[in-house]
Amino acid sequence: MTILDGKALSEELVDSVKDKAEKLSPTLAVILVGENPASMAYVRNKKKACERAGIEYIQHDFEATITQEDLLKKIDDINQDPNVNGLIVQLPLPDHIYVPDVIRSVDPSKDVDGFHAYNIGKMFLSPEFEDLPPATPLGIVKLLDHYDIPIRGKEVVVVGHSNIVGKPISMMMLNRDATVTTCHIHTKDLSAHTKRADILIVAVGKINLITADMVKDGVVVVDVGMNRNDDGKLCGDVDFENVSKKASYITPVPGGVGPMTVAALILNTVRATERQKASQ
Numbered sequence: 001m002t003i004l005d006g007k008a009l010s011e012e013l014v015d016s017v018k019d020k021a022e023k024l025s026p027t028l029a030v031i032l033v034g035e036n037p038a039s040m041a042y043v044r045n046k047k048k049a050c051e052r053a054g055i056e057y058i059q060h061d062f063e064a065t066i067t068q069e070d071l072l073k074k075i076d077d078i079n080q081d082p083n084v085n086g087l088i089v090q091l092p093l094p095d096h097i098y099v100p101d102v103i104r105s106v107d108p109s110k111d112v113d114g115f116h117a118y119n120i121g122k123m124f125l126s127p128e129f130e131d132l133p134p135a136t137p138l139g140i141v142k143l144l145d146h147y148d149i150p151i152r153g154k155e156v157v158v159v160g161h162s163n164i165v166g167k168p169i170s171m172m173m174l175n176r177d178a179t180v181t182t183c184h185i186h187t188k189d190l191s192a193h194t195k196r197a198d199i200l201i202v203a204v205g206k207i208n209l210i211t212a213d214m215v216k217d218g219v220v221v222v223d224v225g226m227n228r229n230d231d232g233k234l235c236g237d238v239d240f241e242n243v244s245k246k247a248s249y250i251t252p253v254p255g256g257v258g259p260m261t262v263a264a265l266i267l268n269t270v271r272a273t274e275r276q277k278a279s280q
């Protein structure tokens with residue numbers, strides 16, 4: 001069994017864009033609303049990765065009470081600012097803010113999270129049109145590619161159908177000629193599907209949802225889940241201790257998909273900057 005080391009690969013990928021970043025001088029703006037501790041930790045990691053890559057990082061902090069109107073105005077200002085190449089609005093947002101309005105208001109050419117309908121829609125065409133794909137799915141694809149794990153013709157089972165992970169990773173696997181099954185809360189017999197998986201990608205947010213009896217020998221497991229157990233320890237959706245005994249490859253949590261998401265954001269920021277400068 002091989003551990004898919006997202007931490008090491010993410011550092012390699014971030015380092016690999018340093019030369020381009022030096023030439024392009026990209027700037028990433030991050031909007032953080034409120035003081036959600038997980039969000040604060042995520043943006044700290046993004047800042048660190050930007051510093052490592054040589055990308056300028058600007059953070060805009062707002063009180064949780066900011067109105068939607070004021071937030072959209074700030075996003076519009078950043079959209080108009082020619083010195084900013086990438087924009088992330090850290091999710092989740094307070095309940096009084098309607099997230100689809102926020103996602104739609106980000107300029108698609110600066111949408112390095114890859115959440116805008118324009119960027120999601122382009123992904124449906126073919127891998128060549130995955131210009132700014134959602135960061136977590138892009139990170140997963142980079143991880144599988146790095147370890148030379150074949151995707152074409154494989155049974156890929158995705159558990160979770162969120163707009164930011166489950167649906168786009170399903171599409172990216174289909175773009176790479178896998179046979180894809182996407183499961184969710186209404187799936188009748190989850191383990192009947194997971195047992196068939198050559199590659200199992202789990203993005204739900206439930207500790208130990210996937211147990212060893214639900215996978216076949218040799219499966220490749222990508223655990224996207226980020227949960228805290230009763231002791232406050234970070235863990236995924238997969239029972240790592242027992243599933244890893246049957247897996248050929250498996251991501252750890254932490255140190256798997258999390259750092260790859262940050263690396264993908266860096267890749268998207270450089271990509272967005274290149275495309276903007278090329279069209280000037």
Ligand code: NAP
Pocket residue numbers: 136159160161162163164165166183184185186187190203204205206209224225226227257258259261
């Ligand atoms: P989400 O929007 O809450 O989506 C969860 C998905 O799981 C939904 O499709 C939900 O279906 C489905 N689901 C819920 N219970 C299920 C069950 N018992 N069996 C099968 N499917 C079930 O979450 P998300 O944003 O995709 O995130 C999922 C997890 O990944 C979370 O733990 C999150 O923290 C983590 N995450 C990690 C990273 C990273 O960089 N590592 C990035 C993003 C997310 P319904 O919608 O029908 O209820």
